[in-house]
Amino acid sequence: MDSRGNSKTSDQQISAAVIYELIDGFTRTQIISVAAELGIADLLMEGPKDIYELATSADAHPRALQRILRALASLGIFAEREDGRFELTSLAEPLQSGVPGSMRDFAIMYGQEWYWKPWGNLLDSVRTGESAFEHVHGKDLFGYLGEDEQAASVFNGAMTSITGEGVNPILESYDFSDFAKIVDVGGGHGTLIVAVLKAHPQMRGVLFDLPSVAEGAKVIIQEAGVADRCEMAGGDFFESVPVGGDVYVLKFVIHDWDDDRTIAILRNCRKAITRDGKLLLVERGIVPHSNEPAPIKFMDLHMLVITGGIERTEAEIGALFEAAGFKLTKVIPTGSPDNVIVEGIPV
Ligand SMILES: C[S@@+](CC[C@H](N)C(=O)[O-])C[C@H]1O[C@@H](n2cnc3c(N)ncnc32)[C@H](O)[C@@H]1O
Structure with a gap:
């Protein structure tokens, strides 16, 4: 001075x-x-x-x-x-649009009223711990998307482009070659399961999502040339998930839900998985214990406001696995900053 x-x-x-x-x-x-x-x-x-x-x-x-x-x-x-x-x-x-890594649908979605209005009510979420989206729209995100075709198309486009970017790093970081049947739970329009099936011709798969979303995946699966090995199943993962897979993948799914609902989904996977099967979560990231800049801390707030979900630390994920009958075996970073694999086995 x-x-x-x-x-x-x-x-x-x-x-x-x-x-x-x-x-x-x-x-x-x-x-x-x-x-x-x-x-x-x-x-x-x-x-x-x-x-x-x-x-x-x-x-x-x-x-x-x-x-x-x-x-x-x-x-x-x-x-x-x-x-x-x-x-x-x-x-x-x-x-x-349509380029590898396109962020166009994300950019559109973040600017649309149905997405930002809940953010204008962040204070509600902070006072109650609940999703502002439900306060504003009177229904949860997926209920809303089921009734608004334009919003659903932007949301699914955003998911497809971010999943498309992460697919190769996932395939390069995890060996799927010993599996016979993959079940992609909440698999959206099928970008990940298509890539896994294409890379592993010995595998069969089931793409499981809400009926309206699974329906929208049909053309993509057919165009990818894997329709003869990929079944599409519409349903509700809080009720049950398709049985008999030896690998269950949940990509960007559990972060949408609070702990009780996550345990319910994982328990249904536990009932359905083969004895030697593997559970794989693909998460946007693991929340670190430090002040360092970490985009996942902001994605966590999208979860708070929009879905009522949460991004978690490794210990928090481990505790959910345990409550659902799994043991966390590995956390595997991939070459993509937006994709971390968390592996579990049934116990
Ligand atoms: C964040 S998206 C992730 C999609 C995909 N796994 C990806 O990474 O691109 C969550 C998915 O969960 C699905 N989902 C939400 N509620 C569901 C339910 N009750 N039963 C089955 N799927 C559900 C949504 O339709 C959506 O496709």
Whole structure:
């Protein structure tokens, strides 16, 4: 600090600026989401475009769109060239649809009212420990998705793209070659089971999910050429899961549920699994015991607000396994930061 105390003031100003940027985080969510919804990254796939061309194709107001894009460009998402045309940048590329690692559906979902409104009620979740989503919508996430086709399509698209990215790292980190039958519990549209069956022609599989979701997976399974080895089963994992698998995979499933409901799902897996079978959870991450930056601590809050679920520590997962008749044997990191495998065996 100098004799006038200037450095203290400037430290305070820097702190205030940093905290303001964090407070203002929702503007980033919304401008990215709107650009994704308008398909701007797809429109720029073939090269730079001027704002009038973009606005016409995207059905947007040119000046307003230009203001959104220049703010995004200040974050490195798209760039405004000297000639005034906008172009893709590496940070904008994941906003394209259908590319490996596409984040377009996630971006759209996070900006939609049905998703952010519960976040406006975070305080309810913090006071009650319950999902704000249920308070706002009067039903849980999956009940809501069952009644809103557009929201379900965005949600399933987001899951499919994030699962697609994690599939190879999972296959590279875990050896499925000794198994005869995989049951993918809450398998969504089947990205993971398709990849496992393709890599292991000796295996058969069952994709199990809510009836409306399992139905939506049919075309994907057929197009992947594994329909003769993959059964689709619609049902409720709180009632039962298909029997006789020697590996049960639950990817991004138990984090959606509180402890009691997770134990109920795992107990149904325990009833169904063969004696020497393996239970594999694929989790977005394991919550570490430290202050270090860890995206999983934020995903945990999505679970609190949206599903009423929780991201867990290794000890917490171990305790759930024990309550359901499994023993945690290994935690296996994969090459993807978003996929950790937790293995259990029936006891
Ligand atoms: C977060 S998604 C994960 C999907 C998929 N495993 C993946 O990683 O892409 C959770 C899945 O659980 C399914 N699910 C929710 N409630 C269910 C229930 N009661 N019975 C069966 N599946 C259910 C959802 O439909 C959804 O596909």
